[in-house]
Amino acid sequence: MMYTIIDVETTGQGNKITEISIFKYNGTQIIDEFTSLVNPDAYIPDYITALTGIDNALVANAPTFSELAKDILAITEDTIFVAHSVNFDYNVIRNEFIDIGIDFRRKKLCTVRLSRKLIPGHKSYSLGKICHALDININGRHRARGDAEATVILFEKLLHAKGSETVFNDFLKKSSKEATLPPHLPSSVFNAIPNEAGIYYFKNKKGKVIYVGKAKDLKKRVLGHFYNKTEKELNLCRETVDIDFELSGSELIALLMEDAAIKHYFPEYNQASKRNPNAFAVFSYEDRKGIIHLAYNTIKAIPNPLFTFYNITDCRQFLERLCAQFELCPKYCHLQEGVNHCSHYKIKTCHGICNENEPIDKYNARVKNAVKLTLEKSKDIVIKEKGRHSEEEAFVLIKNNVYLGYGFIDRSEQITTNEALENYLIPQKDNVDVQKIIRSKLVSL
Numbered sequence: 016m017m018y019t020i021i022d023v024e025t026t027g028q029g030n031k032i033t034e035i036s037i038f039k040y041n042g043t044q045i046i047d048e049f050t051s052l053v054n055p056d057a058y059i060p061d062y063i064t065a066l067t068g069i070d071n072a073l074v075a076n077a078p079t080f081s082e083l084a085k086d087i088l089a090i091t092e093d094t095i096f097v098a099h100s101v102n103f104d105y106n107v108i109r110n111e112f113i114d115i116g117i118d119f120r121r122k123k124l125c126t127v128r129l130s131r132k133l134i135p136g137h138k139s140y141s142l143g144k145i146c147h148a149l150d151i152n153i154n155g156r157h158r159a160r161g162d163a164e165a166t167v168i169l170f171e172k173l174l175h176a177k178g179s180e181t182v183f184n185d186f187l188k189k190s191s192k193e194a195t196l197p198p199h200l201p202s203s204v205f206n207a208i209p210n211e212a213g214i215y216y217f218k219n220k221k222g223k224v225i226y227v228g229k230a231k232d233l234k235k236r237v238l239g240h241f242y243n244k245t246e247k248e249l250n251l252c253r254e255t256v257d258i259d260f261e262l263s264g265s266e267l268i269a270l271l272m273e274d275a276a277i278k279h280y281f282p283e284y285n286q287a288s289k290r291n292p293n294a295f296a297v298f299s300y301e302d303r304k305g306i307i308h309l310a311y312n313t314i315k316a317i318p319n320p321l322f323t324f325y326n327i328t329d330c331r332q333f334l335e336r337l338c339a340q341f342e343l344c345p346k347y348c349h350l351q352e353g354v355n356h357c358s359h360y361k362i363k364t365c366h367g368i369c370n371e372n373e374p375i376d377k378y379n380a381r382v383k384n385a386v387k388l389t390l391e392k393s394k395d396i397v398i399k400e401k402g403r404h405s406e407e408e409a410f411v412l413i414k415n416n417v418y419l420g421y422g423f424i425d426r427s428e429q430i431t432t433n434e435a436l437e438n439y440l441i442p443q444k445d446n447v448d449v450q451k452i453i454r455s456k457l458v459s460l
Contacts, residue, residue, distance in 0.1 A: 016041075017041055017095070018039070018040045019039050020037070020097045020098070021037050021163060022099070022159045022163035024067050024158065024159050025063075029246070032055060034051070034069060034159040035049075035159055036050040036162075036163040037050070037091065038164065040171075049090050050159065051078065052069070052077035052078075053074065053083065054075065054076075054078060059071050066157050067158060080111045084111075084112065084115060087108070095122045096121040097125075097166070098166065099125070100125065101125035102123075102194075102249065106244045106249055124194065126170055126173065127140050127199065128194075129170075129186065131201070133173050133179055133182055134172075134173070142166065142169075146165050151172075152165070192241075197253065197255045197256075198253065199255065200257070200258065204257060204258055205234075208233050212230065212233070212262065212264060213230070214230075214260065215228050217258055218257040218258065224276075224282050227280060229266075229269040229270055231266050237258060263403065264401045264407070267411065267452070268411065268421050271421055271452060272421075274448050274449055275444070293314075294446070295314060296313070297321050297322040297323075297334065298310060298312070298317045299321060299382070299386065304375065306375055306378065307378075307383070309385075309386075310349040311324075311349065321390070322416075323445070325450055334349070334350055335361070337389065338359075338362050339361075339362050341382070341385035342366060343381060344366075345359035346369045356369040356370045390415070395413065395414045396412075397412055397413075397436065398411040398456060400421075406425060406426050406427075408426055409421060409424075410423075411456075412437070412440055418449050418453060419440060419442060419445075421443065422436065423441075424436075
């Protein structure tokens with residue numbers, strides 16, 4: 016069996032290759048080598064230069080990847096692609112080939128995953144630390160040739176480790192996910208993930224949640240991350256050492272669980288749904304003349320809100336509708352500020368309270384009626400969903416148009432009122448993202 020043991024250095028952001036080193040190894044000795052600087056046609060940041068010593072001047076006259084492609088294809092042909100954290104090096108090279116219209120595919124082996132299996136018990140399996148632990152000298156750390164040459168020596172030790180033949184054969188089977196899984200993620204963790212609906216948490220070596228996702232099929236969705244070749248996904252997978260999950264029973268509750276988890280953990284690899292937008296509340300108060308006002312402010316400033324909204328536009332549009340429907344005054348609904356009497360461009364139904372042409376008690380009666388009827392129309396909604404197993408049901412509870420949370424109930428329980436449901440409720444916070452999720456569900460029902 017023939018192997019090519021490879022290391023690349025890159026520009027960091029964008030992952031364009033600045034140096035590549037390939038050792039062709041037949042299981043006994045090195046039989047060929049290809050090492051070259053590469054002009055990435057991209058800027059090399061200072062922090063990369065500080066790490067590798069490779070700067071823009073050093074690669075200015077180096078060949079481009081397209082000029083080296085023929086040699087790289089030739090030396091790796093009919094070989095197994097080996098690297099430390101193989102998915103990184105493999106995908107960087109594969110993406111360079113894609114850019115020049117070539118579909119590069121090779122079988123892969125990862126020396127991180129092989130090391131974890133064949134020489135367990137080490138605190139770290141980074142190239143520097145595992146080589147130090149095994150007395151392997153790296154002549155030129157963070158340079159392609161030095162790291163690749165050290166990986167050759169590590170690979171040779173792995174080939175001769177106890178049980179290596181079985182492990183190598185298992186890793187190379189077509190059905191094996193070993194070459195696909197992140198380098199530091201035990202296969203037992205991935206294998207424990209079920210093909211069911213729920214949310215999942217990617218964690219780094221410190222146990223910190225760095226990504227939260229949801230899926231109708233957890234295992235399939237998680238595996239999709241490992242096949243994704245974008246720079247963000249590659250970096251996410253390189254940092255992932257553990258994955259937790261929670262079952263939801265349904266996609267709707269998975270969406271709600273995901274939103275809550277993202278807003279709780281603020282994972283660095285989640286972009287959407289991190290925000291906790293301001294909520295706005297409509298409230299009423301009576302001024303010195305005894306006129307009842309309807310006004311709005313951020314919900315934090317309102318102790319007893321009548322109605323809640325998650326953006327200022329919805330809040331104002333609600334007041335406009337209320338004002339027009341019940342013939343209220345735009346000035347006293349705070350749709351116009353700093354005016355002596357109303358002159359709203361759209362609402363012309365004021366009876367003259369702002370001009371003292373309507374009795375205060377008559378106007379106040381309409382305001383009270385508007386609030387009363389609107390509150391009565393606010394529905395308590397229970398959305399029933401599949402449970403996490405056949406003996407369970409799930410529900411989502413909305414009260415007075417406010418999302419209260421979700422819960423799970425054993426099918427044997429007798430629930431006759433919405434109040435009884437609250438005993439099983441897992442309370443959650445309402446927000447604009449949750450409202451969108453629920454609105455989408457209600458439209459489909």
